[in-house]
Amino acid sequence: MRNDLPELLAPAGGFPALEAAIEAGADAVYFGGENFGARAFAKNFSRDEIAAAAKLCRAFGVKSYVTLNTLVFDREMRDMLAYAAFLEEAGVDALIIADMGAAALIREKIPTMPLHASTQFSGHNADAARFLAAHGFTRMVAARELSREDLTALCKASPIEIETFIHGALCVCHSGQCLFSSMVGGRSGNRGMCAQPCRLPDKSGNYPLSLKDLSMASRIPELLAAGAKSLKIEGRMKAPEYVFGVTKIYRRLLDERRRATPEEERELAEIFSRSGFTTGYFDGRISSSMLGVRRADDKENSRAQTPFAGLQKKLPLTLAATLRRDAPFTLTVTGARGSVTVTGSVPEAARTAPLDAAALEKNLAKLGGTPYFAEKIDIALDDGLILRVSEINALRRDALAAYAARGEREHVVHTDYTPKPCAKTDTSARTALVMRATNLPADDAFYTFFDLVFLPLAEYLGGDFPRVFGVALPGVIFDGEREKLLADLKEAYARGARHALCGNYGHLALCREAGLVPHGDFRLNVTNGEAAAFALANGFADLILSPELSAAQIRDIGGSVRAVVYGRIPLMLLEKCAAKETSGCEKCADDRAALIDRMGKRFPIFREEPHRNILVNCVPTYAAEHPPLGGQHFIFTVERPAEILRVLDAYRRHLPPAGEIRRLK
Known part of the structure; x- marks a missing residue:
C-alpha cells in the first residue's frame, strides 16, 4: 500500500484477471475457488491456480484474499474445513467469509x-x-447502502478495519438479505447462484429493481476523509480488460488524491456501465435516478476495449554471488522484501576452462518465468575454479524461492472435525410475526395457539397490545439511527414487551441494553449446526433457521431452533424505495404497493422505515404436511384476521390453505 492511502482491492474471476489487477497497481486481489464462493458462475481458480496466485501476489507485495462467502450446509462442513486448511497452507492472506458457523470452526x-x-x-x-x-x-466489508456520514461514523468507531465498495454492480437488496432468486427460481444468491431476477422487467416493461453501477471516482477526497482501510472494486464476473482499466484509473486517482476528470469518467463508462453510474447511497440522494439497465450502446462501448496484453511488470533484484577457494558457493538475493542468502557446494579447482565472471553472470541473470529481473549482479570469484551449470541454476532457483517465501506467517492447521451435538427441541413451541397490527386477530384461539407473538417495533409503539410481548427489530439499523432505536426499544419494554426478534448480530447489543430477550430471526442465515450453536452461544434464546433449508436439513440441525412453516417469505430488504417505482407513494401507507412481474405474479411491498421496503413472496410457504420440524414460526403479511384463523385451523388439521402455496422441500 502507498503511504497512508487505503488499500485498493481489485477482483479476479480467473488468472488473467489477477494478472491484470497486479499490472494495474492493485494493493490486494480477491478471488474465489471452485467451491464456497458467492460467484459460482465465474471461471474461478483451481487449487493449483490458487497456490500459484498466492505465490505471484506475494512476490509483488500484493495481498491475496479468497472468498469463502456462501452459506454452508452440514454435509459440506468437513470439506469446507479441509478447503480452508488448504488455503492457509497455500499462503493466502485472508478469507472473506459470511457463514458464522464456518467462521467459528475455522477460528x-x-x-x-x-x-x-x-x-x-x-x-x-x-x-x-x-x-x-x-x-x-480483522475486517468487515461494509454494506453498500451506507451514507457518507454513516460510513465515517462506522470507520471512526470500529475496532477492526472497514472495507467499502467503490465501483461495480449494485444489488438493490441489502447483501445477505436477498431470497428472491432462491424462493422464486431455486437458485440461491446466498450460495453463489443468483439468477438476478432484479434485472428483469416488470409487467409494465419497467425495471424498478435494476440499479446503475456504483462509481465513486468523483468522490475520492470524501472517501479518503471517511477513513475506510480498503476500497473495493466489484467484478469477479468481469473480463481482464475491465479489471485492468478500472483498477488503473482508481490507482491514479488515489495516488493523486483527486476526483476523476470528465475524460476519466467517460473512460470508466466505456469499460462498463448500466445507463451511467450512481453515488446515490453515499450522497444520501436515494431516488429514481439510481435505476439503470445495460443499453445497446453500453454493450457496444465495452466490445471496443483493447485486449489485455498480460502481466508485463517485473520486480528488480540484486544478486550477489561469492565463489571462494575452499568455501561453499553463496548467493544473496536482495529486493523490496529484504535479503536472503543460500549456500551451495564448494567449487572445485578447474583442470581446463575455469569459470569466468561473465559466464556466471549470464547464468544468474536467467530469471525467465519469474516475476523478477536482475537489476544488478555482483560477483566475487577466485581464479581457477569450476562449478557445474546445473548447480548454479539450482542455487539460483533456491535463492528465488527463499526470497519469495520471506514474510510468510506460521501456519497452525487442525482438520479433525466432529459435529457439535444439539439438544432436543420442544416441538410444540410456536411463534408468529404479524407484519401489521391491524391484522392481529382478537380471538383467544390465536393467542393460545402461539407461545409468543411479535409485532414490528414501529407497529407495537403505534397502539396498545397487552397480549403481545415481542417486538421485531428493523432489518437494518445504521449508526445514525441507533440512539432513536434504543429509545424506542426501551419504550417498548416499558409498555410490556420482553422479547425481541433480531436478524443481525449487530443488533444484539441494542436488545441487551433495552433489557429484551433476543430471538434469532431467519435473516441470520443459519444453515448448519455450527452456525446454530454459534448463535445460541452468543446470546440468542432460540433462532429461526434459513427458509432455504429443506425439511431434512432442518431436522438434522435440531437444538433450540424454529422453522418457518407458514408465510410469505420476505425476499428483499430494500434501501431504494420500490413502492414509489411500482405503485406510487399513495399506495405505500396502506400496504397496497406491489411489484407485478412479467408473468403477472404479485409481490407485495411493505414499508419498514419511511423509504425502506420489504418485498415479500407472491405465495406463502407452507409445511403442515411435514412431520414436526422442531419449533414452528409463522409470518403473517397480507392476511387479514379471519384468514389468519383459517390458516391456523388448516395447519392444525394438516390441510393445505386456500390458494397457491410454496411447499417446503
Whole structure:
C-alpha cells in the first residue's frame, strides 16, 4: 500500500484477471475457488491456480484474499474445513467469509488464518464491527447502502478495519438479505447462484429493481476523509480488460488524491456501465435516478476495449554471488522484501576452462518465468575454479524461492472435525410475526395457539397490545439511527414487551441494553449446526433457521431452533424505495404497493422505515404436511384476521390453505 492511502482491492474471476489487477497497481486481489464462493458462475481458480496466485501476489507485495462467502450446509462442513486448511497452507492472506458457523470452526481449527466478514454478513454498524472483533475478525466489508456520514461514523468507531465498495454492480437488496432468486427460481444468491431476477422487467416493461453501477471516482477526497482501510472494486464476473482499466484509473486517482476528470469518467463508462453510474447511497440522494439497465450502446462501448496484453511488470533484484577457494558457493538475493542468502557446494579447482565472471553472470541473470529481473549482479570469484551449470541454476532457483517465501506467517492447521451435538427441541413451541397490527386477530384461539407473538417495533409503539410481548427489530439499523432505536426499544419494554426478534448480530447489543430477550430471526442465515450453536452461544434464546433449508436439513440441525412453516417469505430488504417505482407513494401507507412481474405474479411491498421496503413472496410457504420440524414460526403479511384463523385451523388439521402455496422441500 502507498503511504497512508487505503488499500485498493481489485477482483479476479480467473488468472488473467489477477494478472491484470497486479499490472494495474492493485494493493490486494480477491478471488474465489471452485467451491464456497458467492460467484459460482465465474471461471474461478483451481487449487493449483490458487497456490500459484498466492505465490505471484506475494512476490509483488500484493495481498491475496479468497472468498469463502456462501452459506454452508452440514454435509459440506468437513470439506469446507479441509478447503480452508488448504488455503492457509497455500499462503493466502485472508478469507472473506459470511457463514458464522464456518467462521467459528475455522477460528477453532486454523487460528492463524485472518478472517474478513463478507458483505453477505450484512454488517452495517459499529455494533456489528465490535461483535466481529470479539470473534477474531480483522475486517468487515461494509454494506453498500451506507451514507457518507454513516460510513465515517462506522470507520471512526470500529475496532477492526472497514472495507467499502467503490465501483461495480449494485444489488438493490441489502447483501445477505436477498431470497428472491432462491424462493422464486431455486437458485440461491446466498450460495453463489443468483439468477438476478432484479434485472428483469416488470409487467409494465419497467425495471424498478435494476440499479446503475456504483462509481465513486468523483468522490475520492470524501472517501479518503471517511477513513475506510480498503476500497473495493466489484467484478469477479468481469473480463481482464475491465479489471485492468478500472483498477488503473482508481490507482491514479488515489495516488493523486483527486476526483476523476470528465475524460476519466467517460473512460470508466466505456469499460462498463448500466445507463451511467450512481453515488446515490453515499450522497444520501436515494431516488429514481439510481435505476439503470445495460443499453445497446453500453454493450457496444465495452466490445471496443483493447485486449489485455498480460502481466508485463517485473520486480528488480540484486544478486550477489561469492565463489571462494575452499568455501561453499553463496548467493544473496536482495529486493523490496529484504535479503536472503543460500549456500551451495564448494567449487572445485578447474583442470581446463575455469569459470569466468561473465559466464556466471549470464547464468544468474536467467530469471525467465519469474516475476523478477536482475537489476544488478555482483560477483566475487577466485581464479581457477569450476562449478557445474546445473548447480548454479539450482542455487539460483533456491535463492528465488527463499526470497519469495520471506514474510510468510506460521501456519497452525487442525482438520479433525466432529459435529457439535444439539439438544432436543420442544416441538410444540410456536411463534408468529404479524407484519401489521391491524391484522392481529382478537380471538383467544390465536393467542393460545402461539407461545409468543411479535409485532414490528414501529407497529407495537403505534397502539396498545397487552397480549403481545415481542417486538421485531428493523432489518437494518445504521449508526445514525441507533440512539432513536434504543429509545424506542426501551419504550417498548416499558409498555410490556420482553422479547425481541433480531436478524443481525449487530443488533444484539441494542436488545441487551433495552433489557429484551433476543430471538434469532431467519435473516441470520443459519444453515448448519455450527452456525446454530454459534448463535445460541452468543446470546440468542432460540433462532429461526434459513427458509432455504429443506425439511431434512432442518431436522438434522435440531437444538433450540424454529422453522418457518407458514408465510410469505420476505425476499428483499430494500434501501431504494420500490413502492414509489411500482405503485406510487399513495399506495405505500396502506400496504397496497406491489411489484407485478412479467408473468403477472404479485409481490407485495411493505414499508419498514419511511423509504425502506420489504418485498415479500407472491405465495406463502407452507409445511403442515411435514412431520414436526422442531419449533414452528409463522409470518403473517397480507392476511387479514379471519384468514389468519383459517390458516391456523388448516395447519392444525394438516390441510393445505386456500390458494397457491410454496411447499417446503
